[in-house]
């Protein structure tokens with residue numbers, strides 16, 4: 001008999017033993033804590049905030065973002081040099097900074113001592129990012145690229161694995177298992193919205209699956225991050241969804257910010273300006289306080 005015990009209805013208790021021996025939670029206090037120079041992700045008391053532009057556009061932009069984060073006593077900067085853009089046609093508005101973008105990240109990491117989370121899409125770049133990247137992001141579109149997952153795991157760097165927008169929790173955890181199976185224990189998962197075709201696709205590009213946050217926290221010992229920016233594609237909703245994710249038990253939030261969102265090169269609709277960002281942070285800290293947590 002199939003026992004549909006968990007949300008997603010495709011993970012049974014038997015599966016937890018046979019399919020997910022490495023990512024399943026062995027007891028209620030079992031938790032992976034990823035320690036990045038003393039900053040603990042997944043620790044009971046912390047909510048980590050990854051913030052930055054969608055794309056690492058220039059030295060100027062990355063300097064501005066780093067200063068804004070430091071002013072607010074935050075240290076983790078997100079931003080992509082390699083962008084899985086949906087169409088291959090690059091224009092002056094839509095392009096990737098690639099190796100140049102890695103230089104921008106290296107610069108702010110050195111100058112402002114911030115920590116960097118960025119997406120890498122191809123194995124050939126993995127040996128070039130030793131001193132540049134603190135957390136490697138595996139994007140939604142690469143979630144089931146198993147040889148790539150294995151290569152990333154072998155770097156022994158902390159990893160954030162994003163759930164593909166069409167993947168079940170079973171698919172996501174199968175991918176997580178590939179990484180853990182290589183001996184890399186510094187893994188966190190990220191919910192970034194799923195496709196919900198017949199519900200509200202006209203107003204929100206994806207549906208942020210808050211249920212998945214709760215379910216993953218119950219099923220696995222891995223930290224769970226929520227990315228409301230990519231889920232809703234609507235800057236006005238990012239704050240509420242960040243707060244909801246935190247209340248649901250997320251260990252962290254990833255959001256997109258930019259000094260001038262209208263002129264952001266990629267995904268400007270979901271991006272917060274600094275004023276909106278500070279407002280979000282203020283509310284996030286209030287929720288964190290009620291949960292007895294700190295925003296780091």
Ligand code: PEP
Pocket residue numbers: 054080084119138139140141162192230
């Ligand atoms: C991103 O974080 O910039 C990104 C491309 O996300 P996703 O892979 O979730 O679409």
Ligand code: MN
Pocket residue numbers: 054230267
């Ligand atoms: Mn993006």
